[in-house]
Amino acid sequence: MTQKHDLYSMTDVELEEYFLSLGEPKFRAKQVFPRLAEGTPLSEMTNLSKKLRERLEEETLDTLPRVEAKLVSKVDGTIKYLFRLHDGECVESVFMRYKHGNTLCISSQVGCRMGCKFCASTIGGRVRDLLPSELLGQVIAASRDTGERVSNIVMMGIGEPLDNFDNVVKFLKLVNLPGGLNIGYRHISLSTCGVVTGIDKLAEVDIPITLSISLHAATDEKRSAIMPVNNKWKIKDLLEACVRYYKRTGRRISFEYTLISGKNDTEADARELADLLNSYFRPISAPIHVNLIRVNEVKETGFKQGSTEQANAFAALLEKRGITATVRRRLGSDVNAACGQLRRNTANSGENKD
Numbered sequence: 612m613t614q615k616h617d618l619y620s621m622t623d624v625e626l627e628e629y630f631l632s633l634g635e636p637k638f639r640a641k642q643v644f645p646r647l648a649e650g651t652p653l654s655e656m657t658n659l660s661k662k663l664r665e666r667l668e669e670e671t672l673d674t675l676p677r678v679e680a681k682l683v684s685k686v687d688g689t690i691k692y693l694f695r696l697h698d699g700e701c702v703e704s705v706f707m708r709y710k711h712g713n714t715l716c717i718s719s720q721v722g723c724r725m726g727c728k729f730c731a732s733t734i735g736g737r738v739r740d741l742l743p744s745e746l747l748g749q750v751i752a753a754s755r756d757t758g759e760r761v762s763n764i765v766m767m768g769i770g771e772p773l774d775n776f777d778n779v780v781k782f783l784k785l786v787n788l789p790g791g792l793n794i795g796y797r798h799i800s801l802s803t804c805g806v807v808t809g810i811d812k813l814a815e816v817d818i819p820i821t822l823s824i825s826l827h828a829a830t831d832e833k834r835s836a837i838m839p840v841n842n843k844w845k846i847k848d849l850l851e852a853c854v855r856y857y858k859r860t861g862r863r864i865s866f867e868y869t870l871i872s873g874k875n876d877t878e879a880d881a882r883e884l885a886d887l888l889n890s891y892f893r894p895i896s897a898p899i900h901v902n903l904i905r906v907n908e909v910k911e912t913g914f915k916q917g918s919t920e921q922a923n924a925f926a927a928l929l930e931k932r933g934i935t936a937t938v939r940r941r942l943g944s945d946v947n948a949a950c951g952q953l954r955r956n957t958a959n960s961g962e963n964k965d
């Protein structure tokens with residue numbers, strides 16, 4: 612069988628080339644591209660002839676994710692989606708409403724191979740990378756389902772985005788296209804556990820998104836104990852890459868710090884973190900921000916959450932040392948919004964049935 616084409620992974624220009632290759636006029640791309648971005652199925656594109664629609668359905672892969680399950684938070688309206696992909700795999704996205712617009716947290720891989728000890732997404736390892744169309748498709752599907760525009764994207768769902776570099780960069784270009792979803796780069800954040808080669812490559816592609824680094828510890832000993840990636844790239848390697856990224860892009864860098872009770876959440880940890888960050892970013896006057904997250908308890912990991920008061924005290928200690936820090940508000944706490952938990956639970960219930 613010849614390989615099927617993936618329309619949602621194509622830019623408007625690539626779509627024009629595809630139609631030309633079918634012997635169709637170039638302007639077909641203008642008829643189709645915006646409709647794909649709305650999530651209109653090919654069968655409903657009545658601005659095309661029935662014959663062309665049928666040909667497209669036959670020759671292309673339907674990579675738009677389907678809503679497999681949907682949990683709506685009673686507390687704040689946050690929606691957690693479990694999306695089914697064309698090969699039967701599942702990923703999660705979370706739709707959050709903020710004053711400044713709707714934010715969608717998307718997944719970048721099916722599973723993850725980074726092995727962070729506190730994270731549910733990595734438990735079964737990495738199954739596969741998501742295609743550009745499947746990254747984009749999460750945004751399209753959530754927008755179509757809610758009837759609302761997604762104005763901000765955070766790549767903080769399942770997977771390590773810099774472990775799927777080419778597809779992620781293609782997605783970032785696609786989602787930014789004016790004739791498509793037209794989401795500005797400044798409204799997109801990408802979170803990484805610290806893939807240094809990926810950070811350097813990202814600095815070179817000239818896509819001014821916000822980089823977010825999952826740091827979670829201020830010493831190599833503590834970080835390596837919870838994040839295996841730290842055995843490959845030490846904190847020094849990671850922060851030096853952040854300095855290069857800042858020098859090249861001028862963009863503020865965010866740091867994620869998950870507070871785990873008894874592991875990394877003491878006053879001494881806060882002081883060490885502040886001193887560490889100040890030693891790299893003060894000399895170059897680089898703006899940074901620390902997001903503190905109280906760990907979401909995942910059954911399999913056994914890590915415990917500390918109190919809100921302790922998290923606030925940790926933030927205050929950072930502030931005192933000149934580092935802006937916020938304790939992340941937890942949206943959707945009643946819908947299992949911690950990354951990877953819904954997919955895991957689905958997998959577990961499948962196992963239980965056998």
Ligand code: SAH
Nearest residue numbers: 729730767770771802803804825867906907
């Ligand atoms: N792989 C990327 C993005 C996915 S995870 C990364 O590591 O940054 C998004 C964020 O959630 C990361 O900061 C990650 O470390 C954090 N995270 C994962 N599991 C968590 C848990 N159980 N509780 C709190 N934060 C968690």
